[in-house]
Amino acid sequence: MFLLIKNELGKIFGKKAxxxxxxxxxxxxxxxxxxxxRIGGEPNNNWREETQATVNQLQQDLEAAPEEEKEWMAAELKRQQGYLDxxxxxNxxxxxxxxxxTVSGVTMLVTLFAVIVSSAxxxxxFSDGTIKQLLIRPHERWVILLSKYLSVIIYSLLLLIVLILAGFxxxxxxxxxxxxxxxxxxxxxEGQRVAELGPQFFLKTVxxxxxxLILITISFMLSTLFKSQALAVGIGIFVLFLSSTLGGLIVFLAEKYTWAKFLIFPHLDLTVYALQDNILGDVTLPVSLLTLAVYYIIFIALTFTIFQKRDVSI
Structure with a gap:
């Protein structure tokens, strides 16, 4: 298995892309x-004095403010006072x-490139006509497929490591x-919450x-379904962008329909749990992980079953 994974990683890194x-x-x-x-400006060393002045001004304005503005001003006053406390x-x-x-936001590039490599x-x-040479090796089909799957996971993790190192x-x-x-x-x-910079970054990363992993698995499954590399990659990228779009829509659907909570899309962004304890009303992290685990098992089972029975004639 190790030699197969090494060979597959060699194929990946053998491509300039x-x-x-x-x-x-x-x-x-x-x-x-x-x-x-350049855009952020210089840090303000007198921030306490300026923030205190803002708090004092908000306290004065709050008493005479119209009713429709009081809620916003009270929230802003609480936010500014929080900086002092x-x-x-x-800044x-x-x-x-x-x-x-910034670095946490660039993870979308890691996902995109991981999807492209997995889909291909x-x-x-099949596109290069090397599938028969691959399968004539003295290994079971599922072993060969597993080595490919593990290699794309390793490459994707290397992309993430490159991102973290470049960011640091x-x-x-x-x-x-x-x-x-x-x-x-x-x-x-729900507003603002106090967090610690380093632990929060790595919590989001975890x-x-x-x-x-789920998006890699979906893309890898598509790679076993289609003989055309361009088609597999295109659909993989489409699924990636569709997932981010549908996730927000399903959040609204879940308020009316319980079944919407068990769709995969709203659970694909678990970094939300670094900011709050619940999503979709009462859905917690264990529920999201369990939902993803069920989908993962389905995708893996389909991937290996399809490849085992796949006609490799080209």
Missing amino acids: SWIYMLIIVIAVALGGILED ENINP AKSNWHFMNM SVSSE VTGSILFDSVNFNTKFFETTL YYLPSL
Whole structure:
């Protein structure tokens, strides 16, 4: 198995595109850091005085404000007072701020490139006419397919590692370094909550992994279904963007229809749980993980069953 995986990784890295994907991620992170450094302005060392002045002004304005504005002003007053109470600079910029905000957003590129490589893994063997040579080896079909599946997972994790390393290096060069456990306010649907920069970044990364695995698995399944590499990759990318679109729509459907909670799309972005405890009303992280696990088993079973019975004539 190890030699098969090594051979499949050799195929992946033998393509220039696989290296270009890594380079694109590094460039995207560097550009994000430069833009954040240029556009964000300089950190304000007198933030406590200015924030206190804002709090005092809001307290005065709140009493005379119209009723329709009082709710917003009260929320803003609470937010500004929170910065003072927790001693959190609202305009702070550091390496871990950059990691938590910008680098976390670039994970969409990791997902995109992982989907492309996964979708092409098996279908490219049909397109290139090498599928028969692959299957005449003294190994069971499922072993060969498993080696391909594990190789695309390894490559996808390497993309994620490249992203994290590029983000840390870029952030350390462009911004001040702060303590891993520095506090900041994370914006959620329910308002603001205090979190620690480093742990929050890695928490989001951990929650990102299940959705990455599911999307890789769906793309890999499509790769076994279609002999055309272009078709498999195209459908894989379509499913990726469709999932992000339908996820928001199903959130609204779930308010009226219970069955909508068990569709896969709203559970694909588990990073939401780094910001809040529930989604879709009462759905918690264990429920989302269980839902994804059921779909994962179905996708894996379909993938290996289809490939076992697949006609490899070309």
